[in-house]
Amino acid sequence: MNKEKNLVKKQRNPFPASIGRQEDISEGPLGQKAHKKTIEHTRRLERKLYEVRQGVWSQVGNGLSNQNFVEGPEGLIVIDTGESREEMAASLKAVRECTDAPVAAVIYTHFHYVHGTSALWEEGSEHPPIWGHSEIENNLRRVGIDVSAAATRGLVHQFGLVLPTEGQDGIVNSALGQYFRLEEHSPWTPGFVAPTHTFNEPTRAKIAGMEVEMTPAPSDANDSITIWFPEIEVCVNNLLWPTLFNVFAIRGEEYRDPRILIGGIEQMTALGAEHLVGVHGPPLSGSQQIRDDLTQYRDSIQFMWDQTVRGINKGFTLSEITESVQLPQKYENRYFTQQFYGLVEHHVRQIHNGLRGWFDGDESSLFPLPASKRAEKLIDGFGGIEKVREEITRALEEDDLRWALELATWLIRKEINKNGRSDGGETEDRNRLASILRKIGQRTTSTNVRNWCLTRALELEGELDISRFRTHRFSERQVLNQPTESFVHALRLLLEPELSDELDIRIGWLFDDGSTAGLHLRNGVAVPTGGEESEATLVIKVSDWARVLGGKTTLKELLERQDAEIEGNHKAFVAAISCFDNNALR
Helix, strand or coil, X not given: CCCCCCCCCCCCCCCXXXXXXXXXXXXXXXXXXXXXXXXXXXXXXXXXXXXXXXXXXXXXXXXXXXXXXEEEXXXXXXXXXXXXXXXHHHHHHHHCCCCCCCEEEEECCCCCCECCHHHHCCCCCCXXXXXXXXXXXHHHHHHHHCCHHHHHHHHXXXXXXXXXXXXXXXXXXXXXXXXXXXXXXXXXXXXXXXXXXXECCCEEEEECCXXXXXXXXXXXXXXXXXXXXXXXXXXXXXXXXXXXXXXXXXXXXXXXXXXXXXXXXXXXXXXXXXXXEECCCCCEECHHHHHHHHHHHHHHHHHHHHHHHHHHHCCCCHHHHHXXXXXXXXXXXXXXXXXXXXXXXXXXXXXXXXXXXXXCCCHHHCCCCCHHHXXXXXXXXHCCHHHHHHHXXXXXXXXXXXXXXXXXXXXXXXXXXXXXXXXXXXXXXXXXXXXXXXXXXXXXXXXXXXXXXXXHHHHHCCCCCCHHHHCCCCCHHHHHCCCCCHHHHHHHHHEXXXXXXXXXXXXXXXXXCCCEEEEEEECCEEEEECCCCCCEEXXXXXXXXXXXXXXXXXXXXXXXXXXXXXXXXXXXXXXXXXXXXXXXXX
């Protein structure tokens, strides 16, 4: 049966933003090689304190996010506090050139930028009310515990945290902000303070003497809100970004449903704001211009959703859909709908997975070979490694980077390395793959993809070692700042089932603050408990438990020094704790 594959008119290069042309490469002020549009985008993100209108300021370029300020009759409302105390202190210093109003309140737009709050007042002093969504603390705990290794690794890749600042691989920008964080703000001291006033429904309040309306508006976080100051017609939001919205984050995130996002944008458009202040990017003024910008932004998201769903209903495979669905040229007329952050083809894949799951009807996807076995068969089918290398050279000569990339991955996937990953290959093949990734990084408009490709390239070349980001680690500070049971129950994520499959043991923890926790090892899983009915219990100080998980000492050392003890069946506890993939526990 012939398929109608022309959902949209195909171009010679159906993915112009994903991998541009050689002539699109430009050089930044520090020798960085990147797509010319990516370099040009940096000027929108330069460090500047904008006076949006009298009594409203937006600090752009102080980090990945903005810190925004609204002055009311009773003082200053601070909206979002950045990644650290140092970042927030720098913004506060800048706004103090404009006003000496005391900080009267803090509002968090969502849980991403809440780590500089304690810099707003003297240590030990009473702090003003803090407003935010009721899910903020849960989200911080979830990311910091369950997927901490993956989340950190994702940040390193997406934001180029280990890339150099100069040279061809130098960081250019982070699309939403100039950089993820500024070196001058080192050591990036955390200063989160939990909200004192939480909500999960539209809420009106008098804050600092001003009427404020706060409406849940899920964006890249389910705790995101839109803030409306009706008296001054100012809207602060986490919906309109200085780039096409990121349905898919290459660092890895939970699904962001475009349908929900569209609802939030429509609600914000209906406000008729005279001034629009974002969590990212420069502020906007003029109600008609704002309405036009929001309308096109909204429609870009609907376009990706509708055309993906259209392809799904027609029975197209995911590959066919991504080839067909690209934003029309008209969306190039605003930077809000250009692909500076993520890419449309990746967003389409995420929409498909979020709506229908991973299976797209492609028969070969039902039972794929393991990566190493598949690579081995493909290489043999081509006539051996040298033939594949020749084909890579030919693909590069024809400027077919997609095909060259796939071929090059076969050569490093054909064997399992010592860590159990199909990520080996000879040095020349790893360097060959790195070279292809670098070419793609230089030609894509997406900073996320550029940063990911260059980070991976440097790792393949042996210039970067990011293996530490593939280990589920906990910091001493994290453990001390969370309920004691959190980092006992988190051990379930480190359980090695082949070691524990035959065990049926309850073990517990008793801490010096009187709190308890436990795990029941059975059927190859570790089930969280309160520590009751344990066959053996570890009696330990909270501070020592934090040091163990933080890698500062080992459980064996504490037991030998009698700084901790096991009550009950000592042998059972040792057998159980040895099943977890953490050397400090063994």
